[in-house]
Amino acid sequence: MQLDLFREIIVDNFAGGGGASTGIEMATGLSVDIAINHDPAAIAMHKANHPDTEHYCESVWDVDPVEAVKGRKVGLAWFSPDCKHFSKAKGGKPVEKKVRGLAWIAVKWAIAVKPRVIMLENVEEFKTWGPLTPEGYPDDNQKGKTFNSFVKTLEAIGYKVEFKELKACDYGAPTIRKRFFMVARCDGKPIKWPKPTHADPNSLEVQAGKLQPWKAASEVIDWSIGTPSIFDRKKPLAENTMRRIARGIKRFVVNEANPFIVRIGQTGFGKDRLQYELGKPLTTITTKAEHCLVTPFLATYYTETTENGVRGQTLQAPIATIPTANRFGLVTAFVAQHYKTSIGHKLEQPLGAITTVNKASLVTAFLMKYYGSDIGQSVNDPLHTVTTKDRFGLVTIEGKDYQIVDIGMRMLQPHELYAAQGFPEQYVIDRDHEGKPYPKTQQVARCGNSVPPPFADALVRENLPEFCVSETRYKRAVAN
Template sequence: MSLTFTDLFCGAGGSSTGLVAAGYTLRLAANHSRVAVESHAANHPDAEHLCVDINHYDMRRLPRGCDVLWASPICQESSPAGGRKRGAKGQMALELEEFGPVENGTWERTRATAYDVIRATEIHRYAAVLCENVVEFAVDWELFDWWRTGMHHLGYRSQVVSVSSAHIGGPDNTHAPQWRDRIYIVFTRNGIPAPDLTPHPAAWCTECGEQVAAVQSWRNGRRIGKYKQQYDYRCPNSQCRHALVEPYVRPAAEAIDWSDPGTRIGDRRRPLAASTMARIRAGLAAYPAHRTVLTVNHSGHDGRAFPADSAPLPTRTIKIGDGLLVPAGGTWNQDATATTEPMRTRMANPKGYEALVTTPLIYEYRNHSTMEPVTRPLATVTAQGNHHALVIPYRNGNLPKPTGEPLHTVSTHDSAALVGPAPAVEDCWFRMLQPREQLLAQRFPADYIVHGTKGEQTMQAGNAVSCNVAQWIGERLAAAMDRTAAHAA
């Protein structure tokens, strides 16, 4: 008999999809957004759905007898991507024009508050309560400890897990190709074993010369934080003195539809914003023959670029965030980054902060030990450099060629040929990342149904819980619950 659960603030269904993949049965999903509930119901038709303001909902009406509650109460003000309201102008107006309007209720109020978790738990006394939130929820919210203690008073123990979606997965649970630092607060009722939620992503230790199960190494005694800011991963072996390692990650390229190169910049009906053009030029000057992704942030970053064979993004501050695929409007993250890197944290903002820029040159690259031809599926890559350099070719007036098509015959040498000088910006191809790509970056199934305008779909992707992390937590909780059942028998 599978465990049953209720999903409050369900959004489009990342948490529900992950728990269902872990073997759970969804009883009810609730959210205030009409379009999010429509999306959720289309993919989970056997569950009951509520479109209500959870703050004012009588929790006694929730399904009784559920084993687990999942709730993702995120205050937009806590998020590094929350920002302030701004009028649409320049590149932002162009994005809104492309992605379409967003329902006012959906845009202005993305989540209800954390207090509803306590209200629901007080009545239903779930065996476990699972919460997802941004790191700032714990470190910046003055009442976090009070809120957590409230659950302790109801008879629960708690643990806070800090992970990036890029590092979580397993044999039947593919990692998300996106950097997404989140905390997961897991409450288990007294008498139920706490699940083992210690992350051990696979990594290659160059010192030991072997693959290892990496361990989190916290800086300065911190236990809540972000990868490369408050913690790293190290080799578990003492012979290498627990060397720093980089867990394997999936490249952002796996979430991108490379058959759609976008529009040649010189042929655009409306010109790109001056700031966007400046960032594209900076990326081309640094890496003229690599596919790059440009991102934007709130203020004066220089928009430096990363080639397709580079390592994942360097350490980020909260201000800059975890950037990935593209700079085209918005005011958050303006780095150019490689498509081998996990996609940056998806934002709920429908303005589509990311766009794909490809250069009109042919560039082929093979590493002696780690590179596969681009005609084969991309394998999991490490966070170190020289991996999966993919480009869209463009020569002699031909349109960019998707990577799913064969390349011309290559030599047996493990080397690359770079043809031509850096292209003119006007000859590059540019487009905004589409909602389907953003959903894939959250590890939604490829056939997942999402309703609404492109802007609303983008927002649903940005608000979602990464499916792979929800599945990982669900599987480990189920294992703990099984131990309880076996002991009782």
């Protein structure tokens, strides 16, 4: 590969699977020049998506910046040091001093090759970086001391430094992930922060047409997969999972239902497979039943994301922060118009099938188990008061009664999580550069550790416009 000694290069330290690199490429139209990461699996994914990049599979401390850049000037150096020993999700466990000090690598690069612009991403708690107690815990009396020293060191080298917290959903990614960003530059130009392009759908800016509404979780769900019934499982779900589903159904379906009409025709995810709000017109009705009324929500397994102790969220909002392990289950309550002779249908069955099965006994047993004020009862036990429990299963939508007839649940798939994180649809996540497949656990881990690409895209466009191409040009290049 012939080196261009006159062109400024871009370096991605802690490159991982390529989130920041992808965002930078979205802005510039070019792969980053150098990517560094100690994890062979992460580098393999990075190579699959950024084959033109020079990769270093080793510790950032073992890479000599002078040798790596080979005389070239560095326009941008991006750093996303390990954040697990700063994150509030870490809990009260002792921290590793070596990992907690990884951010100092930015100072090493600043001294060695003086990048014109440095960008650093981490969790919000990064600003609390300080000394540890002898027992290995953060010293509450010295919060932020090391962070302030870090900033002053960069300033002493000749950098102007600013930092701010940004939310991914404000820049077009359907996730609420909030991150700390630091921008430092030594070329005398001002540091600029990207203005949000999206906002809360109920905000005045969105209603006035000045900003786009946040992208919702529903936009990244692959509706072609379906959600298997929780009643047909060979191995019953854990009791705690059932409790979460029960509370979620009550919170998001019975009390605050906002159903979708889901089109289930074989039209392909990411193209014209659509979901519609109930009040909007349907697409053309074909000879096959393709539209079903379904009320979905996301059950989450790692944090309280709603009020009243319900772990979950509606699909109208951006998805919660994606961790390194899959914690999102798509739950769908299938509902059918309430007739005396109908028990409704599952998503995969034709719409409006009429039967003569005893609706009350079937649905009541199911509602007793999963919708009672407590965990409910077994269907093998004598029924409690039938009338009140039966009515609890009715949902009134625009003046019409609907009966909950089934519940489906599945975990979100990696390609849905990557879409929520803001990765482009064509990003390779299931195999490395040699075609070796990745297990789903590794795919999800790479996603949870990644920088949402829209962050890097927005920051680079704002601070390095001379590097950037139009969004249309990038999409055209990717398509070809």
